Amino acid sequence: MALVFLVFFILPLVFVVVVSFWDYNDYEMIPTFTTRGYTDSFEGCLAQLPELCTILKTYVQTLKFCAIVWAATLTIGFTVAYFLAFEVKSREWQIILSLICTIPFWTSNVIRMIAWIPLLGRNGLVNSFLQAIGLIDQPLEWLLYSQFSVILALVHLFTFFMVVPIFNSMIRIDRALIEAAYDAGASGWQTLWNVIIPLCKPGIVIGSIFVITIVMGDFVTVGVMGGQQIASAGKIIQTRLDALQFPAAAANAVILLGVTFLIIAALTKLVDIRKEL
């Protein structure tokens, strides 16, 4: 196992960092030290201030996707996990319902993306329905190949990553604690806010890390659901790769990795600090 990770994970990451400092021309990489991969990426950023340049705009956009998807998956994931953990009482049903939530995770993401096309397209179900009940005259164009459809698909695909860790934290909570809270006169909401949520914090953080890193690095969903028109941090790398500019792609990968780790570090700090308070 150590060998697999060394050859296919650690070494590749080292190469990404090394190559990000190489030079390149139209068809090959040149192993000399340069920061061109980075400077090219930020080209014109200083000159354009206070206007944001392309790469910064793209990162702002990606972070915006992250924030929205995170909020949505957290809300939905927490509610679903809560239902499974506390309201479903029999073990048998818990397993069956968890399985129902898990099965889509074992099927193809791309299929689950294109599955939205017949629903959201110009002549899709949603538009036909809204037109039929007379709510709109023209089909809504922003339903598909838009930021909306990207966010919808991301939430659709990755809520699962929130449900599992939160559910995991919840079933470990000692039921006696909740009863104690009720006995002490806490209302349902007070119990939720002061007892359950703090105890679920590890699950919430793990789920958040998953969702945020997936959205940060995503290029497939943004590509397919955005009709290849919307930029994201992952798509920058992909575009560079398509142009065979490996050092530039690697430089962008390092930047992305850095931003992602900053977010994770911030998240884990958040929990520790709260624990100490």
Added chain:
Amino acid sequence: MREGRSPAFWFLAIFFALYVLFLYGPMIAIYVLSFQGPQGGLTFPMNGVSLTWFRKLWEGNGIIDIGASFQRSLGLGLTVMVLTVVISVSAGMAFRAKFRGQALLFYTAIASLIVPSLITSLGIALEFRLLDDYIINHFGDWGLQDIADTWETAMGLYSSGLGAHLTWTLPFGLLIMFAIFNRFDPRLEEAARDLGATPWQTFRHVVLPIIAPSVVGIGLFGFTLSWDELARSSQAIGPVNTLPLDLQGRTTTVTQPDIYALGTVISAVSFTVILAAVFVIRLLQRRQAAHGSDAGKGTV
């Protein structure tokens, strides 16, 4: 346990039902639409029912050979499945004892799960490219000019592609193994040892039967994750395509329902595997129950 239901229960139950609908609704829509009649388009209403689009898919449109990628994906998926099971179970056993670098290996596995797939994929592609360059330019120095002259690439389905998939499936396998051994009773092994079993006998006749259902679960993860894997494959798979890559390639030109047919075919394989795995797990659990043991009731 079933006393009166609170209003909160009904609210949450409805929320859950909506979530399930949200999960499955769109998928079911494309499965239905893939049986669209020959005149049918990409959306409802259905224009007759036929297998036209499946036939079209099978014949191919001259550009993409679906049958070949199907076989490639299946072969790779099965290989990944076997390797994931073997490596995860061994690693899971190893982690029960303390060894040097344990924490490091664990965090590496978690990092492998978290680092964006595209970056891992890019790294593997670079690694193999540099290896290729090295072989072509330097193997002559070692008296291996023949190899250098005919060398094309070390990248391929079963080298870089396999590795890329393993970085994705192994962390899941390892986490499942942790979950199993957290509730495994080591006294069972001690009993076996006291009765004179060798370590291998202990593993084969005591440990393995108990963890078998979860091991099937790991296999299920291994296969399905590889079968549908896209982001890691994108750069690291070499010159050929897997089925998900073909599918993604087609999304840019969604004009006919044959893409839905492809989706239905891919999903059909996934569902067959899931059902088979769930069936085997139930069977194993029932056998355990019949033998009066309550150990190893691991979750999948």
